[in-house]
Amino acid sequence: MTKKQRQKATLAEVAAMAEVDVSTVSRVLRGQSEQRIRAETKERILEVAKKLNYRANYTARALRMSRTFTLGIVVPQLDNPVFSAAIRGAENVAAKNGYSLLISHRDPGDAGTTIAKLSQMNRVDGLLVASLDADEVLRSDLAEANVPYVLLNRQLPGTALSVVLDSREAARRATEYLISLGHLRIGHLGGRPGGFNAQERLAGYKMALEAADIAFDPSLVTMGDYTFSAGRESVRELAKTDATAIMAATLVSAAGAMAELRLAGWQLPQEMSVIALHDALFAEMLFPALSTVMMPTEEMGRVAADLLISKLSGADPEPVLALPPGRLIVRDSTVAPRSGARTSK
Amino acid sequence: MTKKQRQKATLAEVAAMAEVDVSTVSRVLRGQSEQRIRAETKERILEVAKKLNYRANYTARALRMSRTFTLGIVVPQLDNPVFSAAIRGAENVAAKNGYSLLISHRDPGDAGTTIAKLSQMNRVDGLLVASLDADEVLRSDLAEANVPYVLLNRQLPGTALSVVLDSREAARRATEYLISLGHLRIGHLGGRPGGFNAQERLAGYKMALEAADIAFDPSLVTMGDYTFSAGRESVRELAKTDATAIMAATLVSAAGAMAELRLAGWQLPQEMSVIALHDALFAEMLFPALSTVMMPTEEMGRVAADLLISKLSGADPEPVLALPPGRLIVRDSTVAPRSGARTSK
DNA sequence: TAGGTATGAACAAACGATTGTTCAAGATCA
């Protein structure tokens, strides 16, 4: 049984066995200021440490250094592929830098409690915050935080650190692609009217139209939120128009739109092309498989964690980092428009 | 600016302001052994603590009590809805009990490191472990753990604590439903041949057939793993048979099967009914919307966290807890077979 | 050879809580 060996060995035990002081052991094991230690002593200590399978007690270290080497991430939803990707990215970077990731799901209801709890109890050194809340709500939540934080895909006027996706460019690219297929009447299934990202996407959509000399028609734009059911509802408006293609703000609303159209008897993609921003496995699972502009959400998580860690290390990084959209992924949901447009249904 | 107030107040500061000893403050704030404290003193301390917005320093407490009040959860994938649901459940229960949840994504590659790292550094009091690894790999990983752990939807002979879903009953129920629709030739799109859960599902499938006096036909069973592409491949076998319905092990493989059949020109659900185990939002996004037997994965997370916490509190709970499957959710992917079966394609 | 500088390691003070023990003063009793 090696059980005994696995039990936590303390610095004191290593010190005793190596017949030196704990401080010496600590210095050797930390690897810093090696100058002041005889090679022979160092070796002896290293040997004993290995034999005892010594691991620094994380808690003691955290107390002494008043740093927990833990990052918290607060997300509104855990099952949204966008957030899980961000979490994965953040976790990777955190781990790579010796940090752990504390996850905290926060229902839009319980304002602030999570952020406050994590940061005020000194559980985390910093916070990664993704929120769907309105600006004021988020702002007042963050006021409770007594640690540095980075916002995910969100911008809040002020000095807050943020990592944002370039929704505008992504929207532009998606729209541009539809145009390149020959579509002239392109609907936009957008996000919440007030939201920053919704505006950005709309702007990108307009840019693409403009570049192609297509007049912007407000009746082709419907705003909802980012849910499946909102997608279904919104698309009913577009179905009444002569749109031949839809650029959707996100995967799930695109899925809603396709489901609804199909139920109404439309042939997809022949009668309506659909493209969405963001990409995930299930874009491929839809029928027709959904064309998308991939958004680097995992990288957003990585970059945010990086930013936070560098901030924690004393750096003073750029407050806002924008990530370019990823590549266009053409699947089966986008085709050239048929010569004769469908009249209505 | 209330900034100053928000800075971490220590026990000593509260004690000083209330003109008592730290130990007294601690006792009052812990709420234990209240007997030995004058009501008046207690009140004064409480008042000061509130004024100073005192929060116990989590790290100091952890060191002193040698408990971190943190649970670790190790998952193989972060974007799989099954795991995110489990995480959500675990996080809820953890939070409710004053624990935090440390998340750790563990690629099937880096054997053991994660578990060892978390537990040997005293970062967590216990571990929730979800793994797709083979038994021996998992077992050797766990040998490194020097904290209690609970396995998620996995059983490992021995005394390990587990929470498992009743895959057998779920499979039975799904199959039973297909039979009730009139299907007699039912295919099963299963999981990894060696896996415990795969066996269970197969057993449930057989039970339902038997109960309906339908002979078991091995050629109607194909095993793969739980991915989209595996679903596509496996279903080709079934397409060659006279099966009129498929009971799939999980959502994504069902989605793969549907995608493949459709590409091959099948009419769904008329020519092939499909039902899957597990439920998530995207079952509704598929076309036709996928019928499922819901599996309580979120509850699995909750129960597992509960189990772990009770174990940490000194209880000696049942090693294996089985959760009954949830209800049958009938959507559009399952219909009665047509009188004349499709011959082939 | 005496005085000064490196060198290597021990000493000791935190970090901020929890908790067993001690102790002064007031209450109780004979």
Add this chain to the structure above:
DNA sequence: TGATCTTGAACAATCGTTTGTTCATACCTA
């Protein structure tokens, strides 16, 4: 009134590190 018991709170040790300071020894230099 003196001895004993309660009560309320202070004292003090401890958890396992990190890190500034002290200190003995050996080494130089003059």
